[in-house]
Amino acid sequence: MSYQGKKNIPKITSDRLLIKGGRIVNDDQSFNADIYMEDGLIKQIGDNLIVPGGVKTIEANGKMVIPGGIDIHTRFQKPYRGTTSLDDFAQGTKSALAGGTTMIVDHVFPVPGSSLMEAYDQWKQWADEKACCDYSLHVDITHWDDTVKQEVDHLVKEKGVNSFQVYMAYEDYCQMTNSELYEIFTFLAERGGIAQIHAENGEIISKEQSRMLQIGITGPEGHVLSRPEELEAEAVFRAVTIASQTNCPLYVTRVMSKSAADIISQARKKGNVVFGEPIAASLGTDGTHYWSKNWAKAAYFVTSPPLSPDPTTPDYLNTLLASGDLSVTGSAHCTFSVAQKAIGKDDFTQIPEGVNGVEERMSLIWDKAVTTGKMDENMFVAVTSTNAAKILNLYPRKGRIAVGSDADLVIWDTDAVRTITAKTHQSAAEYNIFEGMELRGAPQVVICQGKIVLEDGNLHVTSGVGRFIPCSPYPDFAYKRIKARKQLAVLRAVPRGMYDGPVSEFSLSRGGTPSASARTSPTKQPVRNLHQSGFSLAGNPAACGPPTPEDLPIRPAGRRIVVPPGGRSNITSLS
């Protein structure tokens, strides 16, 4: 039980809790049992538990008890042009808990050119001060050089970060070229990290953006028009290709469109190790709102990749989530006020990007997938919590109700119906993109670190109790297959005799860079050098017998060499 990291939980006092009469739902099975928790850990599971007296008992009355949700993608307190997003770690984690999510994983976004470590420390400090629930951190790689490499190495080994996001969009800002992606993926595969990818073709987007602005489209609809879903699908395809070349597990953040999801499921069918993360917004609503006459409303939906204008998208993504082709759900929660969004009132490219969703995520999936019969309750637990824990290598500490796991639990009320509105949500945003939506299924009781934080609709949270949960590299969920493939995929050269036939004379120097690869392999291996010198001896006309004089200069094209100088040798004979 070394993974429990007891040294990390000094704040928790001896809290004892007993949940009686609940139905425990894990990702693999459901069963009726009582749960006894102490010190923020699940101590016992079973019928008729023997527990100390004076323990607070919660009657579940046959309701589902599920592992608390893990929102694997949030961006609380994200800086944008001198401002930060509305929901900070306090407000954001409060929203999370209100929705049944007991752990969040936030993205550290270092400004391109700055230090990853500094940014990581900054984020950790913010979160330690304010977070109300456990958290962990992804780090975004916004530029790539040797310093960053060392920092990534350090973060993996010392700081408990195992997942790094790279961007294929945002040209001239944090976009990575294919070569850089290849290097990053190779590096992460060696270190046991997960490569997360923001998949959109940034170059075409910027072309399309200037085209949109040129034809006079400046409103939020320009956002979705300049980022058609094809570009998302294209980038996903490319990322999958690079990941498969480098044998690195790939995690596609924010799957927003049908075609991107299709690419992921196709790749999985071909055996690639790739995970797709649809977010609350793409599972719950669509991009028709970009055409709203109300600028502020339209701007509130702006996120990248954009919501698809195709209204059948949410249904489709829920189906793929149910079938296991998409693996986890996040929210990409990052809210801005209308005034902040209005930075881009005359130019949609300036609108800060981000939607809400951390609070609505669990209910949305229950309503759209489980109550419609697409998904069973176990799969619900898997996509909202267990799979995320597995990818982050936190399983079974998180994402499971088992003895020894953290006491992050939710008693889920499948019949509760609530209407989403900005008036009642926990977030500081003025608008909720799910405004007016009626959702069945809601948390009745939320227990975080063994404490009741939501009961009878009342939220009792304490800022700063959230602990940083370090993630270790090489999560089995992703890396077991990768390791096995590494052993298989050893390439071998064909052992041949040396080619000793004639060689056309050629000059590498003329024309600058005549060979495509001459430049790309500047580090010549010693073995090749040997090789070459070996040839120059053997190919020396003096050593090979008397050459006919006309054989020495460049052979005219179209000339068939029937009798090469030095005679025909077996190794090169073609007949």
Add this chain to the structure above:
Amino acid sequence: MSDCRRQWNREDELPVYLAGPISSGPNQRKSYGMFSSVEGAFDSKTIDFDSYAVGRKGSRTPRSRSRERILDSGDPVEKTPGDAREGSQTNSTGEIDGTGTERGKSLLQGGDGIKLLDGRLLIKGGRVVNDDQSFYADVFIEDGLIMQVGENLVAPAGVKVIEANGRMIIPGGIDVNTCLMKPYLDTQPVDDFLQGTKAALAGGTTMIIDHVTPQPEGSLLEAFERWQEAADKKACCDYSLHVDIPKWNETVKDELEMLVQDKGVNSFQVFMAYNDLYQMTDSELYAALSFLKELGAVVLVHAENGDLVAKEQRKILGMGITGPEGHPLSHPEELEAEAVFRAITLGNRVNCPVYITKVMSKSAADTIAQARRKGSVVFGEPITASLATDGSHYWSKNWAKAAAYVTSPPLSPDPTTLDHLHTLLACGDLQVVGSSHCAYSTSQKAIGRDDFTLIPEGVNGVEERMGFVWDKAVAMGKMDENQFVAVTSTNAAKIFNLYPRKGRIAAGSDADIVIWDPDSVKTITAKLQQSAAEYNIFEGLECRGGPALVLSQGQIVYEGGKLQVQQGTGRFIPRKPFPDFAYQRVKFRNQVKNSQGVTRGMYDGPVYEVPSMPKYITPSPSAKTSPTSHQPPPIRNLHQSNFSLSGAQIDDNVPRRSGHRIVAPPGGRSNITSLG
């Protein structure tokens, strides 16, 4: 339209019209009788081409050589109905008899009896196979053109008659992808235009489209002219040229425009591979596609992810793999499929037809098939090599043999690839077959004996192309004979705007005809091939089906295994832009696909003031990329000034705390921004 053509061959436009009537009379034809009746009859029997002539607007592209042999100064030019279409002529090459006058095709008359008889042919009793139907008919050929297609044609005295005995008569093949002059490190392929076109004719291919490959810094026009000159001297069959775009910049744009408008080139190749050499970034591809679409050109894409190929090459070399097997290992088929996907995405965005050259793997072909199902205008071209052999030979112990297979994208090591490609070809998901014929000698290949990345890339296939499609697809029952004609000839003619001059047997088309023998069996071997290469990658394969007789420009060039060609008889066939086969849909989509903004009231709520800190110079991803957008149109200026007047509150200067909910913004809530 004749204006366009006139530009292609300026030097002789005057003589054509002026010298015609003046030149002397020995060319008067004598026997009207027999042919005038026939003349009237064929209108109803055969398809009237020019009424269908999509994309050509009635312009008969110029023909020179065979026609020029006829002197028909006797007839006034105005009388001949075909004249308006005939316009001028190409005479860019070393002319054989240089008599240089030409006239309409309509009357089977014209002087110079001996030569004329040479130019007249009747193929009797054959089954004409076009891409849409097969029927029994005789074909009468004169002056390099098909004059009549119909039953029981009567041959005039002295006309050579070929008995087809029920065999198939198909339009001569068109090989859309050859590289007969592609330089590699100062060396030229061993098959030049002479050897290459000889090989083509021996295989039943009567037209090739070669790739002009300019140096990265070189001029496209100069390269084009060099290629044209070389081909005019050497080619034995008609040819046309694609031009590769090695680099994207402003100069190239002008040259492209000139090539399309004056030179008769309507297809250009761009590269997604060859890092640091020809490769274009996505932005450049976007720009190139946008520009070429405006010109009405077909964009050929060499689809491989060059960045990743370079990385893989380095990795493979680092592992000590230097032999030809490193080539397929560093060009895995995924990279091909990825680039195909990206190219199609770009094409969709720009609304430009995309043509994928050298489809070598199943996954790339599947990507094309899927995109077509979604409505993308995309064409796929598998080549002889990918249709007849596989990449397992890269692991051959014989270095020279392994090196002979090196081409990019590489042959897939998966032996089921060729079967899959044939299936897609048969069902129409792939459209044309090329050969990418680019033969290097073993000593040239040996440039890369210590480093596979230096091996010159190219395989043979121009001669074997038609045979293998027949053998692997038609003889196996995957494909019918009409589809065979479509993929080997007609589709290529349509895509590149040569139809119906090429790619069809009908009155008015060029007399490029093959009598196909489906039963002949031959074993491919380098000993018997026309190509100068020492090794044939299809060595030892048996191939059913082959040409029994080949007519090029109305002349018998191949019969019973014997080739009789004349160097330099090949004409450059100019092609006009906007081929209907590719562009008709694109044109309609252009009209439909107009994005429109939403007309909204002006946003008059609060705006967060962005501090102009130097630190945040590029905080927005798009700030840099759309510099023009920062000069706001007048209306937006008003807007901004409007706001700064009304919205300037004292507390506005204080940046709002994050998490601050603006319930009552300064200036009051306005309807337009209320969210409730």
